[in-house]
Amino acid sequence: MTTSPVRRLATALLLPTLMAGLLSGCGIADSLDKAKCDWMTERADGTSPGPAGHTLILVDASASVRGTTQRSAGVDHSDVVGEKAADWLKDAGTVSVAAFGGDARDLRWSARNWSATPLADDEGGQERQRKSVPECVGRAVADAQKTVPARGGSDILGAMREASAALGSAEGPRRLIVLTDGLSTTGCADLTQARFADKAERDAIIDVCLDTREMAPDTLASVQTVLVGLGRTARDEPQAMPAHTEWLGELWKGICAAAHPQPDRDDCVLNDVTPTDSRGTEASLERPSEPKVDFPQRVYRMAGLRALFDPGSAELRPAAIAQLTKIAVELRAEKGARFLVYGYVDPRGGSANNRSLSQARADAVRDELTGLGVRDVTALGKGVAVGCPGARGELTTKQKLQCDRRVDIRVVR
Structure with missing residues (x-):
């Protein structure tokens, strides 16, 4: 049986490809x-x-x-x-x-x-x-x-x-x-x-x-x-x-x-x-067991001179917008993270008002961050703050109230 020139040409073109596949499949190509x-x-x-x-x-x-x-x-x-x-x-x-x-x-x-x-x-x-x-x-x-x-x-x-x-x-x-x-x-x-x-x-x-x-x-x-x-x-x-x-x-x-x-x-x-x-x-x-290095969560605390709200108010201060804009730039760089906004109040109001006010403050910050391009932000009103994390030395009454009237932004992974 005589093979046509076209078939011989097709065989010649396909043979290297087939051989490469066979060699690779057998592990010979790797060697x-x-x-x-x-x-x-x-x-x-x-x-x-x-x-x-x-x-x-x-x-x-x-x-x-x-x-x-x-x-x-x-x-x-x-x-x-x-x-x-x-x-x-x-x-x-x-x-x-x-x-x-x-x-x-x-x-x-x-x-x-x-x-x-x-x-x-x-x-x-x-x-x-x-x-x-x-x-x-x-x-x-x-x-x-x-x-x-x-x-x-x-x-x-x-x-x-x-x-x-x-x-x-x-x-x-x-x-x-x-x-x-x-x-x-x-x-x-x-x-x-x-x-x-x-x-x-x-x-x-x-x-x-x-x-x-x-x-x-x-x-x-x-x-x-x-x-x-x-x-x-x-x-x-x-x-x-x-x-x-x-x-x-x-x-x-x-x-x-x-x-x-x-x-x-x-x-x-x-x-x-x-x-x-x-x-x-x-x-x-x-792999053998080994100790792990855990990265501490980053927390932005907006209190004292950095407080975002006036007493009894859930409306952001004008200066707060600039602070949150800077924070939003950093949060947008946190790929794969989500963000929790905790709102707090000082103890001078009633319990019902404290809860609603703290939630309103958290909502205001969440809305501002979302408007600045930050995704996956959750707002949580926590009511009256307990203690002042990170405070150094004895605080005056005014300083304690300022710290209580704060918002914490926590980065979570």
Whole structure:
């Protein structure tokens, strides 16, 4: 039977597609792709980064980043590597990738002193190797993200110390890339009891780290440090609000600067690249238990000089509009949050009037916020206030009444 030219042409065109599908289905395509990275390990001795520059990527494998269930949407940093490879691997002769958990001594290497400089003899081969570097390093990061640490938690500072020691013998540029949410649960930087409050709290943490020698002024000497993903946690973990993320950024910049003998602005960098979400893996189910860092709820208290209402009134003061406009801008940035408005009154009115007045005040603030573009706002009249949260020192009678006549706006996740 003679095959027509048209049929032979169709077969020739379809065969590569069919073969690709078969290879992929059999897992052979994956091994062929993996072979693209084999050249990077040819001269890796696993102990020394060699004389050229070296980039070391630390991957936080704690549950707060990867999630705790198979359905968790964890944080995936592998795409970030491809996006930033040109900057992170510039002048780097070698590159390493390691995962860490609650024990900094237990770094799990998915890449150790891989060559980042093409080794092929011909220009075409060198170009192919050069183009494969971001993908290969991204795969090493993806492998590190699947790591199950022997100990739960996250010892970020300890991992940075170990990484700095591993970079020690490199003669060229030394870079440390830390892919983490910044939620350390171990040692001097343990944030499980943190209030995420102010600069004083951050300074106290840094002082403790210096006093305990968990960090020294030369810990990161001559190491350019880049932190990526601060405040970004898995979907089923406590979620940071912008204020928490900003606080974390200032904390880790401060820790990093304190670990450099003469810190330069380029020594400690917070990267603005946003990691993507990934689906949970089987390994997620095997992760050891670990302490969690809970972000305190943000509460805006409008009392005293910031009081929104005159005594006995539910009509917003003119100055209140400007205050609420500023708050609305911040609330609109709280993605995925809902907002509770609590209205209070002082004890000078009758019980029935107190309840209706407190509800009317909460309604007035809710309506103003909604008109300013804030969604999912609930108004709750609480009646007479009990106490004055956050007050310092003894309050005068006038101050107590002003505090009682307040509105609280609570951010809830």
